[in-house]
Amino acid sequence: MGSYGTTFSVSVMKRDVIAAAMPVHDHWLPMSNLDLLLPPLDVGVFFCYKNCLPLDESVNVLKKSLVEALGPFYPLAGEIIQNNLTEPELHCNNRGVDFIHAHADVELNNIDLYHPDEFVEKKLVPLKKQGVLTVQVTELTCGGLVIGCTFDHRVADAYSINMFLTAWAEIAQSKPISSFPSFRRSMLNPSRPPVENTFYNKQFFPLSSLPPPQSSLPTNPLISRIYYIEAKDISYLQTQSSLNGNPKRSKLISFTAFLWKIIAECEDGFKSCKMGVVVDGRGRFDKLSLSNTMSFSMQNYFGNVISIPSGEVNSSELKEMSLDLVAKMVNEFVSPAMSEEHFRGVIDWVELHRPEPVVAKIYAKMDENDGEAIVVSSGQRFPVNSIDFGWGKPNFGSYHFPWGGQVGFVMPMPSTRNNGDWIVCMHLLQKHLDLVETKGLNVFKPLTSSYLNV
Incomplete structure (x- = not known):
């Protein structure tokens, strides 16, 4: 224990x-x-x-x-x-x-x-x-x-x-x-017939193309932690990510860039360092004209409407980059996924490979030079202060996602304080958590009962 x-x-x-x-x-x-x-x-x-x-x-x-x-x-x-x-x-x-x-x-x-x-x-x-x-x-x-x-x-x-x-x-x-x-x-529904686009081969692949598992190699378990980030520190990261003439980056992109730089510190410089960002497609469909068969909003659709675009950079390069350059890189791989065209393309790509199982490329190591990978999923729509069953809002709420495998998972969510602070659920390798608590010491603070006022 x-x-x-x-x-x-x-x-x-x-x-x-x-x-x-x-x-x-x-x-x-x-x-x-x-x-x-x-x-x-x-x-x-x-x-x-x-x-x-x-x-x-x-x-x-x-x-x-x-x-x-x-x-x-x-x-x-x-x-x-x-x-x-x-x-x-x-x-x-x-x-x-x-x-x-x-x-x-x-x-x-x-x-x-x-x-x-x-x-x-x-x-x-x-x-x-x-x-x-x-x-x-x-x-x-x-x-x-x-x-x-x-x-x-x-x-x-x-x-x-x-x-x-x-x-x-x-x-x-x-x-x-x-x-x-x-x-x-x-x-x-996919197009009839589905349209083939090799662009999606960079983001997804059939499970059959995975290399055979190397069972002799030990794997390290991923560990979960929950932190909070104060609103002022989120704003600071956003400011640093938007310097040198760059447009103002979103808080999520700024946060992702900061985390990516931290994770790169534990690589040996020869390996790549991969970062994925979960994109919700619902608003992307609504922004374009919908056909007559789509008489209601995608905002009510129940199911999965997500894609996970990702980027990959040599860790030694990543260490040397300023935060605004890393944020620009995150924006460049996320932006193409923020459209209906992207999601229609993913749907067609899956259709062309059915019934073979497929998966996002960020989840797997394809060769020995592949470094660590992490996926960031925004939980900013987490309605923590609305989950009131008649005795008041919760003192705390969080997702908990120890999903197995060797890919890290990070989800920032709003705090119940409702003051702009974030609660951040992390599921990472120990070496990454160690860096988060040293290199990110001024940003990531361990969650305590005193913070929650319980």
């Missing part, structure tokens, strides 16, 4: 399966080509509340509202099954969501959220064994509680789950749902 924080045990008090209240027509929902880019990965998200209703009442509110929320969000109560082409397909059979009611013998202010591997993983965020979504509600000895959810990434991206979480909280407060989901896969 380690010497930091207070060790605690979690006991399961009750297990239920929560299905949608309204009848759900049993049917199969195909995955879109953008869903098919995702391997089987489970993603966690959790919310910590210092105060709540009497505990049994809180759990009953959560169960009752979940029953209602699974009506419009019915795919979350289904199952993923391989079809005869060995591709995943969503069976919307209202199997239900596993709901775990647990108790932890710890107070919220003694949970070391800075070390989520030890204090969150499989304790407060459940392991999903079946279905698409698993929920765990954990009572704390202080009278607070933690709501943890684990979902299958092939069914939903963070934007989609944010939509569900917001609707679930709205239902709990007897409010109308602000955003109903759409599962209209025709929005993301």
